[in-house]
Amino acid sequence: MNTSNQNYIILNKIGIIQTPYTDKAPRQPIANADGTFVLILNAEYSKALKQLDSFKYIYVIYYLDKALWPNELELSKPLKNQQKIGLFASRSPNRPNPFGLSVVKIKKIEKNIIYISGIDAFNGTPLLDIKPYIKKLDAKPDANNGWIDEIEGKYFIK
Numbered sequence: 001m002n003t004s005n006q007n008y009i010i011l012n013k014i015g016i017i018q019t020p021y022t023d024k025a026p027r028q029p030i031a032n033a034d035g036t037f038v039l040i041l042n043a044e045y046s047k048a049l050k051q052l053d054s055f056k057y058i059y060v061i062y063y064l065d066k067a068l069w070p071n072e073l074e075l076s077k078p079l080k081n082q083q084k085i086g087l088f089a090s091r092s093p094n095r096p097n098p099f100g101l102s103v104v105k106i107k108k109i110e111k112n113i114i115y116i117s118g119i120d121a122f123n124g125t126p127l128l129d130i131k132p133y134i135k136k137l138d139a140k141p142d143a144n145n146g147w148i149d150e151i152e153g154k155y156f157i158k
């Protein structure tokens with residue numbers, strides 16, 4: 001399947017994300033957020049979920065369809081000391097390819113519907129992909145927080 005033509009790539013929306021957030025969402029997922037969070041896959045992908053429930057966590061990859069084209073490649077917020085951050089050193093939704101990536105917990109799977117812990121996406125956000133979060137591959141014990149440590153935990157909740 002060749003879906004690329006020089007600079008453009010065509011993607012398939014595989015479903016939608018249902019959340020309680022209409023116009024305001026947390027900056028990153030809140031695991032125990034109030035409300036129901038569901039990934040609704042198009043019915044034809046039900047088979048592709050086989051064995052997914054053997055994992056506790058998944059990566060959810062989605063299209064931030066209400067994002068804006070980034071005006072600047074360096075962002076001044078949210079660091080207090082006016083130091084700038086490169087767009088790719090940020091999780092800003094406004095980027096050349098507005099993909100969102102969140103790790104969430106699977107609560108249960110029923111046919112083509114995955115009930116998950118809280119996710120930081122607006123209701124109706126197009127779903128692009130799901131991948132298992134694999135402890136042996138993905139957990140990095142020497143990971144750090146980069147510039148986030150300079151802003152005293154204010155980053156995570158809007």
Ligand SMILES: C[S@@+](CC[C@H](N)C(=O)[O-])C[C@H]1O[C@@H](n2cnc3c(N)ncnc32)[C@H](O)[C@@H]1O
Pocket residue numbers: 024025026027028029063064065066067091092093099100101102120121122125126158
């Ligand atoms: C900072 S981004 C982080 C997204 C993802 N966790 C990541 O790191 O790639 C989360 C913010 O994106 C915004 N957002 C959520 N759904 C969106 C959508 N469908 N289109 C545009 N912006 C969206 C909300 O303002 C939310 O606070």
